[in-house]
Amino acid sequence: MKGLPSKMAAVVLTGHGGLDKLVYCEDFPVPDPTPGEVLIEVAACGLNNTDVWVRQGAYGTDENPDAVASWRRNASQETLTFPRVQGTDSVGTIVGTGSDVSAERLGERVMVDFSIYNDDGDSLADIDYIGHGRDGGFAEYLVVPDENAHVVDNDLTDAELATFCCAYLTGEHMLDRAQVQAGERVLITGASGGVGSGLIQLCRARGAIPYAITSKAKLEAIKALGAEAVGQVQQRLVVR
Structure with a gap:
């Protein structure tokens, strides 16, 4: 997008395993928001147990609790692909918008709802999340659906807010x-x-x-x- 870099720093998950599967790079492509999305410049992103367990493939399956599997557990429903930028608990500023999102959103300080809702139900079997099914906040920029970016207006620091999500x-x-x-x-x-x-x-x-x-x-x-x-x-x- 105009005025923004084409490359960014990111921590990229390259496969299931130990910390050696996380690779820091400075030439990861900055994503472009499509219709219905916003581009966020990340100010802080928390680390939670889901990020760790997905990297380890520690969720197992119904048939084999010791199997290497990610959060969805069922291979037929798997949405995690590599390389993947993890990071669910993101806070930042909107710096770009998709073609049908109001430019008035530019400059808003937002907290990201990491859930990707596939239908109107609340079953975990029908929900994916940012940092798993799509790239997350362990990077300088991320793209999320417009409805997932919620304005926050308070005195908490970015790092403090990133512990909430x-x-x-x-x-x-x-x-x-x-x-x-x-x-x-x-x-x-x-x-x-x-x-x-x-x-x-x-x-x-x-x-x-x-x-x-x-x-x-x-x-x-x-x-x-x-x-x-x-x-x-x-x-x-x-x-x-």
């Missing part, structure tokens, strides 16, 4: 599927992890009441996040 979206999907309503109580185990700590705040945002379980060292921190009460791991709890 996978954990908080996972937590929000959990609450949606459980149809959690205002006033209901929710018990959150592993509350100090990314998803758990996000769930505490997301419960409060919808008016639900979060109760949490965590380790002794993190009791006060989890209470400060908004948990109604916090129990310690392996502590006998009675809820009345």
Whole structure:
């Protein structure tokens, strides 16, 4: 696109295996947005367990748990091809738009919803994600569907925002599927992890009441996040 480089730095996954399968290069093509897409200059991209397990091929299959397989697990539904730029949890600025996307989006600071929705359902069998089925944010630029780029306007740094995407979206999907309503109580185990700590705040945002379980060292921190009460791991709890 006009005014933008044709090549970029990227970390490229070349196959399943160890860290040797990740190759840093400085001449990877900058993608062009097609209709319905935007080009983002990446400011930060988080690393989560899915990136690691996909690289390792650690998901197995129903027939063979030890088989080398990526997130989709079923070879007939595989969307991962190599080379692939991973990176799901991306934050950056829109610097290019597809032909049918408003140029008013240029300059927006955005967080990327990494999910690729293939239909209107919420089954994981029908969802792929950016960094797996298409290139992600371990690069200077990435292209995503226009609807996946959400404007953010706050004082958090780019690096801080890049810790939200996978954990908080996972937590929000959990609450949606459980149809959690205002006033209901929710018990959150592993509350100090990314998803758990996000769930505490997301419960409060919808008016639900979060109760949490965590380790002794993190009791006060989890209470400060908004948990109604916090129990310690392996502590006998009675809820009345």
